[in-house]
Amino acid sequence: MRFLSLFSLFFLFSCGQESVDTSEAISESTGSIEIEYAENLLLETTDEGYKVSILNPNSGSIEKTYTVKSGEKKKIIGLTSTLNGMLSILGETDLLVGVSSMDYVYDADIRKKFERNEITEFGDETNHSVEKIIASDANTILYSGFGDEFPNHEKLEKLGFSIMPIYDWREIHPLGKAEWIKLVGILAGKEKEAIAFFEEVKQKYEATKSLLVDTKENPSVISGNLIGDIWYAPAGESYMARVIQDAGGDYIYAKTEGTGSTQKSIEQIIKDNRATDFWINPGIGTKRQIEKINPHCKHLDAFSNGLYCYSPNTSKFWERSAAEPHLVLSDLIHIFHPEIEGIKTLHFYEQIH
Amino acid sequence: MLLIALPIMAYFHLFAGQIEIGMSEFYDAIFNFDPVNPKTNHLLAREFRIPRMTMAIIAGAALSIAGLLMQTLFNNPLAGPYVLGINSGASLFVAFSFMTGIPLLTSDLGTVSSALIGAFLFGVLIMSFSYKVKSHISLLLIGLMLGSFTSAVVYILQSVSSAEELKAFTMWAMGSLQHTQLSELPFILLLFIAGIIGSLFIVKPLNVLVIGERDAKLLGTNIRVVRLIIISLTALLTGLITAYCGPIAFVGLAIPNLVKIVFKTQKHGTLLLASALTGGIFLLLCDLIIQLLEQHINIPINAFTSLIGAPFVVFIVLRRLA
Numbered sequence: 001m002r003f004l005s006l007f008s009l010f011f012l013f014s015c016g017q018e019s020v021d022t023s024e025a026i027s028e029s030t031g032s033i034e035i036e037y038a039e040n041l042l043l044e045t046t047d048e049g050y051k052v053s054i055l056n057p058n059s060g061s062i063e064k065t066y067t068v069k070s071g072e073k074k075k076i077i078g079l080t081s082t083l084n085g086m087l088s089i090l091g092e093t094d095l096l097v098g099v100s101s102m103d104y105v106y107d108a109d110i111r112k113k114f115e116r117n118e119i120t121e122f123g124d125e126t127n128h129s130v131e132k133i134i135a136s137d138a139n140t141i142l143y144s145g146f147g148d149e150f151p152n153h154e155k156l157e158k159l160g161f162s163i164m165p166i167y168d169w170r171e172i173h174p175l176g177k178a179e180w181i182k183l184v185g186i187l188a189g190k191e192k193e194a195i196a197f198f199e200e201v202k203q204k205y206e207a208t209k210s211l212l213v214d215t216k217e218n219p220s221v222i223s224g225n226l227i228g229d230i231w232y233a234p235a236g237e238s239y240m241a242r243v244i245q246d247a248g249g250d251y252i253y254a255k256t257e258g259t260g261s262t263q264k265s266i267e268q269i270i271k272d273n274r275a276t277d278f279w280i281n282p283g284i285g286t287k288r289q290i291e292k293i294n295p296h297c298k299h300l301d302a303f304s305n306g307l308y309c310y311s312p313n314t315s316k317f318w319e320r321s322a323a324e325p326h327l328v329l330s331d332l333i334h335i336f337h338p339e340i341e342g343i344k345t346l347h348f349y350e351q352i353h
Numbered sequence: 354m355l356l357i358a359l360p361i362m363a364y365f366h367l368f369a370g371q372i373e374i375g376m377s378e379f380y381d382a383i384f385n386f387d388p389v390n391p392k393t394n395h396l397l398a399r400e401f402r403i404p405r406m407t408m409a410i411i412a413g414a415a416l417s418i419a420g421l422l423m424q425t426l427f428n429n430p431l432a433g434p435y436v437l438g439i440n441s442g443a444s445l446f447v448a449f450s451f452m453t454g455i456p457l458l459t460s461d462l463g464t465v466s467s468a469l470i471g472a473f474l475f476g477v478l479i480m481s482f483s484y485k486v487k488s489h490i491s492l493l494l495i496g497l498m499l500g501s502f503t504s505a506v507v508y509i510l511q512s513v514s515s516a517e518e519l520k521a522f523t524m525w526a527m528g529s530l531q532h533t534q535l536s537e538l539p540f541i542l543l544l545f546i547a548g549i550i551g552s553l554f555i556v557k558p559l560n561v562l563v564i565g566e567r568d569a570k571l572l573g574t575n576i577r578v579v580r581l582i583i584i585s586l587t588a589l590l591t592g593l594i595t596a597y598c599g600p601i602a603f604v605g606l607a608i609p610n611l612v613k614i615v616f617k618t619q620k621h622g623t624l625l626l627a628s629a630l631t632g633g634i635f636l637l638l639c640d641l642i643i644q645l646l647e648q649h650i651n652i653p654i655n656a657f658t659s660l661i662g663a664p665f666v667v668f669i670v671l672r673r674l675a
């Protein structure tokens with residue numbers, strides 16, 4: 001048994017060398033795949049296949065570079081929900097060896113595979129078993145990059161694992177998040193399908209946005225909730241602020257600087273938002289629980305009948321919303337402008353009661 | 354001195370904050386409040402500033418009195434509801450109430466009841482250990498172990514709870530003075546005053562306990578009854594504050610010691626009142642600093658009291674060794 005384990009370790013190591021991602025191993029670029037919106041991703045073609053560069057969202061410089069052979073299908077441990085959703089969209093969940101936790105999985109296909117023991121839970125990126133990863137069939141780990149580095153990344157890379165930080169969550173443009181499907185396409189050997197899917201999403205996003213051309217008044221919108229004593233709302237240049245504005249909402253903090261969040265005291269929130277029409281993304285799915293952490297929320301008019309969140313569909317939202325931002329846009333337009341006839345249903349959002 | 358300092362600090366606290374609210378607006382918020390269509394500043398004064406200031410005073414006073422009672426009961430200056438695990442008991446039972454998902458338990462009344470029961474049971478538990486353990490240090494270690502044990506149980510509960518239950522509990526555990534509403538203040542005040550009056554009723558036995566339980570018995574004190582009353586009062590005061598403000602560390606330990614250093618007396622009438630006033634002033638000051646720093650950094654009240662309280666406890670230990 002011990003011999004077998006050692007043998008598999010050696011086997012993994014020797015196979016993995018081909019895809020070890022050192023700069024020496026990277027082939028010369030022969031062209032590039034167009035990246036229109038994503039700011040943290042570069043894709044180039046090489047003689048053998050593709051060169052993938054992940055940019056650090058803080059510095060803007062290249063953080064890691066990888067080579068992927070054309071048509072090669074990676075075996076993936078997906079610790080980030082959004083890219084698992086993209087694998088599902090491309091019909092390649094067979095490549096998924098593991099996820100962080102089934103608690104965050106919406107996709108029925110992935111759930112079935114878990115029941116058949118074809119997919120394993122590995123824990124999140126800060127709390128996982130290295131030995132479990134080594135013993136798996138995977139050769140690629142996709143993680144969110146919330147921390148600095150993936151724990152034990154040096155050892156795992158020596159064993160042939162490609163460990164990719166996925167910064168789709170740091171993208172500001174809604175289509176920037178969606179564009180990361182091009183990377184998933186390359187890892188799954190379905191780059192053409194991925195590019196075609198993105199082009200379709202792009203058109204749908206613009207088409208959905210154009211439904212607003214005749215609207216005259218935009219309702220006011222607040223987003224976020226209290227954490228401790230501070231309300232964290234999306235800053236004016238963030239992804240959510242942009243989607244709200246694209247959906248014809250007048251975001252209260254649209255003029256604040258930054259791409260992350262802006263902090264407000266609850267007193268300031270009450271002063272600015274007593275008469276605000278809509279409150280989205282409180283992060284909790286029932287009014288009773290919202291009142292539990294934020295007892296003063298009843299002083300916001302929107303709490304009565306303008307409260308919407310994706311919380312009842314949290315896993316679905318995180319898995320699908322990045323790849324299909326037009327559906328998020330469609331939901332928000334339907335909420336802010338119910339008079340627009342082109343939209344009939346909500347995909348992620350629900351009114352909170 | 355303390356009687357003058359408290360209203361001054363309360364005044365500054367009331368007018369601190371990012372929104373400017375004038376004296377006349379406070380007056381109108383109290384006496385000319387329009388409940389149907391209130392002005393924003395009236396609402397802020399009435400629903401935010403007044404309850405927050407009142408809770409700072411009540412929480413500081415209640416935890417300081419609870420700390421003094423524990424220190425006298427165990428004849429140990431390092432005793433306190435936080436160190437001896439009373440807070441942990443309240444937190445554990447609140448965690449149960451949050452994470453069961455049963456509406457009755459997750460209601461406000463359920464949270465308060467859970468905190469009171471948890472605080473009382475852990476009070477009885479630590480008291481029963483005190484019969485077996487004579488060393489002060491050993492008892493403190495047991496208290497710390499109770500805290501570690503409950504933390505582990507809470508951690509396990511968190512890992513099996515839903516995301517929303519976890520979120521609600523985490524928010525509560527950060528501690529806050531501003532979640533209390535004006536409508537809740539009468540109930541809180543009622544229990545707080547009951548705790549204060551109860552403590553004043555046992556001033557004599559407390560004074561006698563200082564000379565040691567054996568001598569107190571010889572002087573005719575019914576130790577068993579006094580112990581039960583002290584544990585009940587501590588549980589009431591600690592559980593009440595833990596339920597409404599989350600766990601607040603070190604106030605109960607640091608303030609009575611500070612008062613003893615300043616007043617140099619063992620008369621519990623004086624110590625109780627001085628601890629209550631100093632505790633109120635201390636928490637008002639902490640919350641005032643938090644509000645001033647709010648634009649730059651968000652510090653939970655629990656973290657801030659620990660920041661000040663922990664070094665002070667080290668100072669007490671060093672002072673005793675010297």
